[in-house]
Amino acid sequence: MTTLTAAVTLLLVMDPLGNLAVFIAVLERVPAARRRKxxxxxxxxxxxxxxxxxxxxxxxxxxxGLRQESISIAGGIVLFLIALHMLFPTEGGxxxxxxxxxxxxxxxxxxxxxGPSALATLLLLERSDPGRLWDxxxxxxxxxxxxxxxxxxxxxxxxxxxxxxxxxxxxxxxMLLVMIAVQMFLDGVARYLAR
Numbered sequence: 001m002t003t004l005t006a007a008v009t010l011l012l013v014m015d016p017l018g019n020l021a022v023f024i025a026v027l028e029r030v031p032a033a034r035r036r037k038x039x040x041x042x043x044x045x046x047x048x049x050x051x052x053x054x055x056x057x058x059x060x061x062x063x064x065g066l067r068q069e070s071i072s073i074a075g076g077i078v079l080f081l082i083a084l085h086m087l088f089p090t091e092g093g094x095x096x097x098x099x100x101x102x103x104x105x106x107x108x109x110x111x112x113x114x115g116p117s118a119l120a121t122l123l124l125l126e127r128s129d130p131g132r133l134w135d136x137x138x139x140x141x142x143x144x145x146x147x148x149x150x151x152x153x154x155x156x157x158x159x160x161x162x163x164x165x166x167x168x169x170x171x172x173x174x175m176l177l178v179m180i181a182v183q184m185f186l187d188g189v190a191r192y193l194a195r
Contacts, residue, residue: 010143072188075120086174
């Protein structure tokens, strides 16, 4: 996988366009003067979590005795479920159970930006080719920067694309993620069977 392909995959998994409506809904509870600061803070938390998984994920996985095949298969399953949710969203999006007030790490940083599929993708990239750690770091930073740009311009994008445009983009992203998820799953199965 090239660095650009990894960055695009991570960007699709982070799904900033699909999460725009959720971010706007969660940040509506925050005073208007603090929204941008809260969003930047949550973006930095998400980057920190992703970096921790990228750099410390291998020793943790080795300690737990997890092999690359299991990460690929599990990542594919989780990504597939998330993609299905993007294609067939539930009413309310699970926001009803969120606490009142300003969000702190949950739900914006984790799981909406640094979610299970993004973290599994990072672990899979690092495990598949550990010698290219700096390429994966570059891919992560590029995907994170694009996600940050989209989320920081959320009000403008919502006005330009409208709610229907965002829904269409989310469905398209969901279709792409289904294909990536199936490929991750099949790669894991093929590696397992080749042993």
